[in-house]
Amino acid sequence: MLAHANPQHMHEMVMRLPADHSRVSRQIPRAHEHPAQLQQSKSSSIRLLQVLPSSPATLCYDRGRAPVSNRLMSLLVVSGIDKSFGGDTILDGVSFRLAWGQKLGLVGRNGSGKTTLLRILTGRMEPDRGSVQYAKGIRFGYLRQEQMVEHGLTVYQEAEDAFAPVLAMEARLRELEQAMARADGSDRLPSVMEEYGQMRERFEAMGGYESLRDIRLVLRRLGFGEADLDKPTRALSGGEKTRLAMARLLLSGPDVLLLDEPTNHLDLEATEWLEGFLRDFGGAVILASHDRWFLDRVVTTVAEIDSARLTLFNGNFSAYWLQRQANRKRQAELHARDRAEVARLMEFFEKWKNTPSKRSQALMRRRWAEKIQQRMAGRPAQEGQSMRLAVKSRIRGGNEVVIAERLTKRWGERTLFEDVSFLVERGHRVGIVGPNGAGKSTLIRILTGEELPTSGSIRLGANITVGLFAQEASGLDLEATALENMLSVGEMLPAAARTHLGRLLFTGDDVFRRTADLSGGEKNKLALAMLAWQRPNLLILDEPTNHLDIDSREALTEMLRGFDGTLLLVSHDRHLLDQTTTHTLEIRDGRAALFEGSYAATREERAAWRSAGRQIAAGPAGVSPAARHGGHENPLTAGLNSFQLSRARRQAAKTVGALESRVAELEDWVRRIEEALSAPMPGDDVVQLSRDYARAQTELNEALAKWEAAITYAHGIGAAV
Structure with a gap:
């Protein structure tokens, strides 16, 4: 009811x-x-x-x-x-x-x-x-x-408030226990015991003493340590x-x-x-x-x-996205046919409306055109515009883009990361991940000179030009208009700036709005527009998807996929990380390691690194900068004799071939599911197919990342692939 x-x-x-x-x-x-x-x-x-x-x-x-x-x-x-x-x-x-x-x-x-x-x-x-x-x-x-x-509460007390009924019942149980002790041998004892039994049964049914354990467990899962409970x-x-x-x-x-x-x-x-x-x-x-x-x-x-x-x-979302694209494609085709039909009918009307012998036919065609226009107006609106942006490097930088050597950063007694070394080469796309507060944004600020390390160094290579997207677009002048912020990039006429902003859906008088009055998503788009105009060869983005809707995130993904330089990306958006990165840098518990592969492709390897409690990295990313800078010996083949090298090359070629076959199988699987989803079917079948589609896409992305890593390694040791 x-x-x-x-x-x-x-x-x-x-x-x-x-x-x-x-x-x-x-x-x-x-x-x-x-x-x-x-x-x-x-x-x-x-x-x-x-x-x-x-x-x-x-x-x-x-x-x-x-x-x-x-x-x-x-x-x-x-x-x-x-x-x-x-x-x-x-x-x-x-x-x-x-x-x-x-x-x-x-x-x-x-x-x-x-x-x-x-x-x-x-x-x-x-x-x-x-x-x-x-x-x-x-x-x-x-x-x-x-x-x-x-x-007025501490962290623990605030969470504990969820169990107010349980805690109240626990207090009542204590009162009843004292009452039973006082009523021992009296006529009141049976009634007190009955109430106690009923209360105890309800108390246990509601979780009872395990509630206190739950509080700590949930707080820990959501990032609150033991030291935070009394904060x-x-x-x-x-x-x-x-x-x-x-x-x-x-x-x-x-x-x-x-x-x-x-x-x-x-x-x-x-x-x-x-x-x-x-x-x-x-x-x-x-x-x-x-x-x-x-x-x-x-x-x-x-x-x-x-x-x-x-x-x-x-x-799920993937099934929806396919259905939406198919629906909108059909709507666009129908809209185009109706628009052409209206134009044809109105052309006849305009041609013959003043000819007595054709006037009635002309009027009939106009009425039919009006009916088609009413039908068009009753349909859902056509898909709105999406932001369009491309970033291309102005100059080519050196092979070594970011070099970190024994980098350490401490805040008081807390160590964010210690003795971290890694090398980012030209064309690498590095996703930086780790728990909140691990030091991801701090690493970016040290690289850009906003903060100093406690010890060690991190520096840029030769001819590296940086484009920085700071978290929450903090680099914008909030008192200036969107157009004024755009013009501050330099080498741009107002007309060109307005055209460029138009690609981010700033139209008409939008460009004259004070930046402080823009929404969070609009500020992010403005910062991205300014970044694209600079044409750097190293993009550093710190949480660029904050406040962006799904369509804007898709446009950002395409922008980064088309970027021809090097990328450092701090993000919690796993789809963005998986679609745009070739390497993953994880910062956690004062340590950091660079892995070859996207977020999904390196999941198992990163889990092994965490559980082992030591720094490891995949392939060439595991080699220290010192080894790369000194001498001319290939670190991938160092220490191998000719027999071992020959065997390694054969194995690398075999691995690449196997992964290519696996990628082809998965691509065919994805294609078959897409075809099935585009046909009418019962709702339960759609749910199951959409789950299969999500799994197939994940496995395909992981296989592609492994194939890219394998072929990079194979080329590195001179294998014929």
């Missing part, structure tokens, strides 16, 4: 339930089944639930054990939602249902209405028309992009507050999760951990994100908001 819920009442009805590790298969108690506990929750100042759940390997909320009637019903029904601001229509007739176990990815360009829809679903905003209905007794959790935490929340950065809100909400256990950009401020490990949970979470999820890798591995349905309308696609 569905009922229109009062949002405030819905929020107050939330119970925060910890995991029960000892009994994985169980039914979570509902708030309305325990009114006494609900009252305790209210008195404990439980705030609006905003939840991210945990990995099933750590916290086990077995939603699959819900009654069949619950699992078959719609948890949420949205009917005909309209919303406008001023004269702008943001949502137009949005309708959909959310079923138990469904993972819905909400996608669309920046400003398309995703956050507005989430606010309407949670009752934080009223629609102009339409209704939102919730299944009775269902608990919602909402994660906003900007989170609030209590400033006051008022001292946290914005990103740390968001992660703390995640930890607090993660421990609360809702039925439905509404998540607005949940991977913001998460490092790659935390993102992958969250990914793992959401895949197996038995409740329902609505997830707004621009992270296509994350979406690919989590969602089963994609809801696209485009031109204020919502369209549903079965499958």
Whole structure:
């Protein structure tokens, strides 16, 4: 049974339930089944639930054990939602249902209405028309992009607040234990013991003492060490507050999760951990994100908001992307045919409208042309423009681009990295990864001269020109206009600057807007436009995808793929890393190592390096700069006799051949899945095929990266390939 819920009442009805590790298969108690506990929750100042759940390997909320009637019903029904601001229509007739176990990815360009829809679903905003209905007794959790935490608490206390009902019950159990001791032998003892038994049963069903372990586990997974637990929340950065809100909400256990950009401020490990949970979470999820890798591995349905309308696609993000491209290609072809037909009909009308014998025919053709135009206007809008940008080097730099030798950086007693040595050669595309706070951005600032190392050195090679994209586009003059910032690059006339900005979708008077008034995505695009005009041969990008929507990220990916110089890229966007990098530099626990291959291709090797606790690197990246700089001996063949070298060359050629065959097989697999996805089929088949497609793409990218590494090594030792 569905009922229109009062949002405030819905929020107050939330119970925060910890995991029960000892009994994985169980039914979570509902708030309305325990009114006494609900009252305790209210008195404990439980705030609006905003939840991210945990990995099933750590916290086990077995939603699959819900009654069949619950699992078959719609948890949420949205009917005909309209919303406008001023004269702008943001949502137009949005309708959909959310079923138990469904993972819905909400996608669309920046400003398309995703956050507005989430606010309407949670009752934080009223629609102009339409209704939102919730299944009775269902608990919602909402994660906003900007989170609030209590400033009077420590990190641990803030997370502990998720278990207020459990802690209140624990306090009551202690009181009852004391009451039993006092009532020993009296008539009150049986009633006290009965209450104690009932309370203890509910306490254990809600996770009991394991809750305290869960708190530390979740905080650690989201990047908070033991030393952070007593830190006051008022001292946290914005990103740390968001992660703390995640930890607090993660421990609360809702039925439905509404998540607005949940991977913001998460490092790659935390993102992958969250990914793992959401895949197996038995409740329902609505997830707004621009992270296509994350979406690919989590969602089963994609809801696209485009031109204020919502369209549903079965499958994950890759399946949606293929369907969208095919749909838009068909729409474009149909639009072109209709436009040509209108032109033909109107040409006849204009030619014969004043000829009495042909006038009636001319008028009929005009009426038919008007009907076609009405039909064209009723279709979804054609795909909007995407940013177009290319970067080409102005001059060719030396073979050695970045040389780090025994580089160390400390902050007080903390060592970010120590004794790090690596060489980046011309044409290398290096993805720099590691946990938040590991020192990735610090390494960039040392390289660009903004900071000094504690010891060691890092320097640029001969004729290297640097183009830097600082995090949050911090190099922009916020008081200047977009055009003035562009002109500050130099050697550019205003007309050329406006044309260049137009490629980034700055049109008309947009170029005269004060930079401080631009959105985060617009500032990033402006910084990228300035970077492209400089035409450096070394691009250094620190989190360039922040605030960019999926279409803009795709355009950035294509820009970097077409760049003919050397790239250093700090990013949490795994799709971008996998599509644009040839090497991976990982910084972690005070150490760093350079691996040959993209993020996905080096996953196993990096895991081995982490577990071994020592620096290793693949192929030529493992050779120290000193060995490369001194003498003329090839470090790849040093120490090999002629027999060993001959055998190594044969093996390298064999490896290249095997990988080429594997790449061909995987390309054929991807092609066959793409053909299957373009044909009509049942929804379940689309979901399975989309999962196969994501796996095939991942395996193909890994195989290509291994092939590139193998052929580089083969050439390095003189093998015939």
